[in-house]
Amino acid sequence: MSGNPHFMPAGTVYGTLLNFRAEFEALAPQMTQLPYKAPPKAPVLYVKTVNTWSPHGSAIAMPSSVSEVEVGASIGMVIGAEGDVEGFVLMNDLSIPHASFFRPPVKFKCVDGFLGIGPALRDAQEVADPAHFHVEVRINGALKQSIDFSQLVRPAQQLLADVGEFMTLAHGDVLMLGCDAGRPLARAGDRIEISAPGFEALSNTLVQEAAA
Amino acid sequence: MKHARVIFEGREHTGIAHEFNGQADAAVRLDDGRVVPQEQLVWLPPLAPSPRPRTILALGLNYADHAKELEFKAPEEPLVFVKGQSTLIGHRQHTHRPAGVQFMHYECELAIVVGKTAKNVKRADAYDFIGGYTVANDYAIRDYLENWYRPNLRVKNRDTCTPLGPWFVDAADVPDPMALALKTTVNGTVTQQGSTRDMIFDVPFLIEYFSRFMTLSPGDLILTGTPDGVVDCEPGDVVICEIEHIGALVNTIDAA
Numbered sequence: 001m002s003g004n005p006h007f008m009p010a011g012t013v014y015g016t017l018l019n020f021r022a023e024f025e026a027l028a029p030q031m032t033q034l035p036y037k038a039p040p041k042a043p044v045l046y047v048k049t050v051n052t053w054s055p056h057g058s059a060i061a062m063p064s065s066v067s068e069v070e071v072g073a074s075i076g077m078v079i080g081a082e083g084d085v086e087g088f089v090l091m092n093d094l095s096i097p098h099a100s101f102f103r104p105p106v107k108f109k110c111v112d113g114f115l116g117i118g119p120a121l122r123d124a125q126e127v128a129d130p131a132h133f134h135v136e137v138r139i140n141g142a143l144k145q146s147i148d149f150s151q152l153v154r155p156a157q158q159l160l161a162d163v164g165e166f167m168t169l170a171h172g173d174v175l176m177l178g179c180d181a182g183r184p185l186a187r188a189g190d191r192i193e194i195s196a197p198g199f200e201a202l203s204n205t206l207v208q209e210a211a212a
Numbered sequence: 213m214k215h216a217r218v219i220f221e222g223r224e225h226t227g228i229a230h231e232f233n234g235q236a237d238a239a240v241r242l243d244d245g246r247v248v249p250q251e252q253l254v255w256l257p258p259l260a261p262s263p264r265p266r267t268i269l270a271l272g273l274n275y276a277d278h279a280k281e282l283e284f285k286a287p288e289e290p291l292v293f294v295k296g297q298s299t300l301i302g303h304r305q306h307t308h309r310p311a312g313v314q315f316m317h318y319e320c321e322l323a324i325v326v327g328k329t330a331k332n333v334k335r336a337d338a339y340d341f342i343g344g345y346t347v348a349n350d351y352a353i354r355d356y357l358e359n360w361y362r363p364n365l366r367v368k369n370r371d372t373c374t375p376l377g378p379w380f381v382d383a384a385d386v387p388d389p390m391a392l393a394l395k396t397t398v399n400g401t402v403t404q405q406g407s408t409r410d411m412i413f414d415v416p417f418l419i420e421y422f423s424r425f426m427t428l429s430p431g432d433l434i435l436t437g438t439p440d441g442v443v444d445c446e447p448g449d450v451v452i453c454e455i456e457h458i459g460a461l462v463n464t465i466d467a468a
Contacts, residue, residue, distance in 0.1 A: 002407070009364060010264075010381065011265055011297070012265045012296040012297060012298070014296070014365075017360065018360075035359050036359045036360060037359055037369050038358070040358050040360045041358060041365045042356070042358065042364070043439070044358075044360040044361055044364060045361075045364070045365045045369075046294070046361055046365075047294035047295075047296060049267040049294060049426065050264050050265060050266075050267055050429070051267065051426045051427045051429070052426075052430075054444050064424060101360055102359055102360070102361075102362060103291060103361065103362060104291075104293040104294065104361045104362070104363070105361060106269070106292045106293065106294060107292070107425055110267075110425070110426050111425050111426060112296065112331075112425070112426055135449070147367060156428075164368040166299050166365070166369075166370055167246070167296070167298060167365065167366075167370055168358070168369060168371050169298075170298050173298075
């Protein structure tokens with residue numbers, strides 16, 4: 001791939017929980033109960049550390065203790081020099097499935113390789129409104145999820161503003177818009193493809209890591 | 213050796229701790245040989261810039277007394293969260309207290325700096341992967357705690373809220389990282405005291421635990437949690453987090 005390297009972020013990658021209406025509504029009945037006690041007021045974020053970053057086309061190893069992973073198809077907003085959005089990139093935000101959102105999800109989301117990225121940045125100039133994004137997830141060619149970004153709880157600009165209330169997103173940082181409900185599960189041997197009109201598709205294959 | 217990263221006369225320098233006016237570590241001997249007192253320098257986090265963002269892992273409730281103070285039972289496995297780089301500042305810098313909040317506290321913590329790539333490291337080998345240590349002050353603004361991925365980023369990942377430094381101390385120069393006295397003063401009054409020997413999950417455990425599911429890289433940080441004794445801090449307060457053999461990290465609160 002010399003001459004045309006895959007896009008890789010220069011800064012920190014942040015994910016956003018509960019930013020799709022269906023995802024939010026699915027949890028709503030539990031939100032006033034323990035351990036949460038109340039619905040979230042501010043955006044709920046997490047970090048996808050550098051060790052998770054997997055370029056387009058690469059194999060992603062599932063830990064030997066895990067038989068399935070959850071596919072979190074999303075679009076990341078890449079922050080420009082002026083704090084604006086420089087571009088958008090497809091992301092495959094993998095998680096070990098977990099039922100509780102009380103404690104930070106480090107061991108579920110920061111596993112080596114657990115973020116497929118790219119392959120290419122789509123210039124923000126080409127995008128009229130991120131609410132028009134429509135993403136499809138295919139596993140071994142079969143359509144598993146269809147995501148409509150008009151269904152965000154906090155649309156892109158609102159999310160940026162609300163996150164900016166408490167932290168600065170630096171040039172090169174990436175903020176994911178969220179992952180919708182109905183996230184497909186995938187297993188070792190599966191080929192995951194995430195595509196959207198106007199974007200080069202992102203694909204990764206899952207392999208089982210040998211037992212340590 | 214105690215290493216610093218500073219700005220002097222508009223240029224970034226590295227340097228090492230140097231005696232000044234009879235006081236150990238009161239100055240820095242810059243890479244060009246000049247010796248400059250601490251207060252004439254602008255201090256940066258004492259870590260070499262890295263081409264990719266470093267991973268910053270932080271422990272909550274890793275001292276039994278602090279867990280008790282916060283009315284939690286001690287955790288059965290590490291309570292871990294991740295911080296972004298933009299929260300880091302250096303020694304002698306200012307941390308913003310947002311307007312209208314009721315409870316913002318420091319947390320004096322031993323910070324491990326990873327020295328070489330670590331994956332599936334066994335406890336017995338863990339120290340081989342540590343490059344050195346520094347002091348972190350991992351501020352929390354408790355007004356913003358919500359029970360979603362708690363401690364959430366609005367509490368823990370704010371700009372200026374993680375002072376780090378003054379020094380990066382080579383691992384070889386720290387006799388026993390699990391027997392270091394920690395102390396915090398606010399405006400000269402001691403408010404927090406403890407010892408790293410009281411950690412629930414000690415340093416070798418943490419290296420083994422993290423490296424089981426994630427590869428740690430040189431320059432990555434692990435902030436190991438704080439003991440009992442956190443109090444509210446107001447604008448104007450000078451907070452000094454000190455760890456034996458590592459250094460005294462000075463920080464001032466200001467109004468955002």
